[in-house]
């Protein structure tokens with residue numbers, strides 16, 4: 187059985203004082219929650235203080251991107267070993283905002299995911315189609331290309347999490363229906379099966395991301411191949427994030 191993972195992508199939000207307040211509230215809210223992996227991904231300057239803030243709780247710490255090289259003259263960048271030093275267990279790679287605003291390509295992302303797994307961390311590799319691609323009937327082709335560009339048998343399946351994030355659903359309030367999301371998750375799992383074999387593919391978590399909120403979390407998470415969520419806007423409000431975690435805990439107890 188796959189333990190659900192709920193990951194909060196804080197993006198470029200929260201000062202230190204705001205972050206401390208948010209994490210204190212999340213800690214309180216999740217004290218009674220079990221059967222779900224909980225991850226927060228704050229901006230990089232908050233990683234060290236947030237590692238302290240989550241210490242002794244079940245909340246794990248992740249980063250939103252990483253440089254592909256271990257060190258060097260790369261002004262403004264941060265390496266995976268530095269993120270590990272700061273207490274990160276996970277790194278998000280390939281978020282659509284990185285692809286669009288920072289020009290990250292499949293070839294670059296393939297290096298980044300290997301830098302993450304090579305350091306022993308879990309990678310959350312994001313992929314998803316635009317509305318134009320979906321409406322043009324190219325959704326499957328785009329999703330499979332993004333998967334094949336980066337995921338291969340040399341990448342350890344045990345350190346891989348996939349996040350399916352249809353770009354048209356990110357930050358728009360427009361969510362894929364559970365049926366739409368399940369269809370793509372099943373496609374991704376089937377492709378993972380051809381890369382790793384069906385047994386390993388069954389163990390890889392595939393998260394859904396795109397306007398996940400307390401109101402839609404349960405029905406999304408109830409689907410067979412939806413193993414958690416990558417949450418943007420709703421993870422910045424403790425009550426909403428905790429409600430999504432509770433929905434995941436309920437779903438996992440029903441499935442389990």
Ligand code: PEP
Pocket residue numbers: 195351355356357358359395396397398416417418419420
């Ligand atoms: C995201 O940024 O990964 C995301 C899914 O954002 P939101 O939940 O706000 O759509």
